[in-house]
Amino acid sequence: MLISSLFIVGTIGIFRRYIPLSSALLAFFRGLIGSVSLLAFIKLRRTETWEGMGVKKFAGLIINGAFLGINWILLFEAFNYTTIAKATLCYYMQPTIVLMLSPLVFKEKLTAKKIVCALVALAGMIFVSGVVSMNVVQEEDLKGILFGLGAACFYAMVVILNKKITDVDAYQKTIIQLISAAVVLVPYLVITGQFKAIVFNGRLVLLLLIVGIIHTGVVYALYFGSMSGLKAQTISILSYIDPVVAMIVSALILGERMTLWEIIGAVLIIGSAIVSEQEPKKIRFSTKFRQ
Template sequence: MIETNAAIGSGGLPRRKAGGVATLVASSLSNQLGAASGSLAFPVIGPLGVVAVRQLVAAAVLLPIVRPRLREFSWRQWWPVLLLAVVFGTMNLCLYASIQRIGLGLAVTLEFLGPLAVALLSSRRKSSVVCAVAAGAGVVAITQPDASMDYAGIGLGLVAACSWAFYILLNRTVGQRIQGIQGTAAATGVSATLYLPVAVVILASQPLDGFAILCAVSAGILASVLPYVADLIALRRVPAQLFGVLMSINPVFAAIIGALALHQELNVGQWAGIALIVAANAGAMLLRDGQPKRRHGSRI
């Protein structure tokens, strides 16, 4: 009987892990579908309006579920939460503004340089230099510098990457000082509060467009709420290192969805650049040695 139970238990582990992997893939797909949905509202309310609605939707869902004890927070806990809130808004706004200028696939790929940089800087292996070189080559292949290139769009993507890197570092501090996910929920609420006047002004300054609002709300659900819940579930089933590797599929999904749904065609060189950055990110996660394995973090 003991052997039978052991066999069942050991058989359940692969199924549990497979379920976690499937959840992460679904999370990545949902994230990029949300970004694509939000981009459909750009002509009406712009990236700023989409991000404002997205932050409000995320806060409206997350705060009632988590119910952070805000009155019990000390200043030592509040200051990283406030910085995290600013990073939330900056990261999403720059990403969406970049998507508007250079397309979903390229913008998301450039944003992934943020977690890649954190992973490379925390690695103790010399072979991580290979990942850095591959990522650099990927950036050159994506941008293909010439006079007609949209350098503003590239710059916004890189600012989003820096913001994601800061998010990872700040999230570690918040996680150490505040129990559970109360800090993340509080930061989401602060970010939504900052964007509330923006949403009011944008929506009040023009006739309401039901389709644009629906697309922006869909972005909040698909790109914030569902991925966050899915990531929490997946992290209970797969190692954090595997989580980081699987996150690398996001730029691939972004490029495919951008091409199929938004008709944002990429040339061979740009696809090669995406592949190089994805490979560099996956390699950096696998090469991390002697460091606590932490998640990249959902982009609320």
């Protein structure tokens, strides 16, 4: 189930390319449809009632939902400006960001191994950016790279805050954040008049349902459903199927070929993240599942 969910996530960039909506609108519909579909799944599969939580935890989840929504917007914008492979690899700098912040927020020791892994990931990012192969980064590419890194920063905040919100059911936590991601965008979408500009047709509705139900509701259900049978370290390593699928799909469907330097950069980013996670006390699977 885990591998299936990660294969699905790796294709979201392709669908974004064919949805003629702003990134904010797409993030809104993804949160709305995703939360409804995941809630329906829980109602069908589970009978227990949700446990209550304190105001502090609930507020934290709402804030995290806002971060999640912003993260989606930035990621969708990255897909608009650069290749899906580059956007996804920039997004996968998130583990490195969390790694470097761990001494501050989790009081974890930053070992020599972690520092080396972070430096290797940064070197990989330079290769992926195109600076090495082209000596200069195209303006559109640069925008996409910055949006991707911005998305990684916001997802790092989601990971950190989720790590601090304990003793809350994973499904319950996710649904609250998905709903919050959609709700916090409503004022902005109303003020900017984006709801009025939507022209629905069969194709658009189908694509939104796929992104909301398949890429969000079904993916989260498969992901959480696989946790009990796998070790956290195994989940962490398998999670890197996502960017590999994104690179392959973008090359096959969109013809977005990667240069040799970009491939080397991809190996450095993914490889350094995997190596850095070979410790039992490393931040667990909740840090890895992103798009």
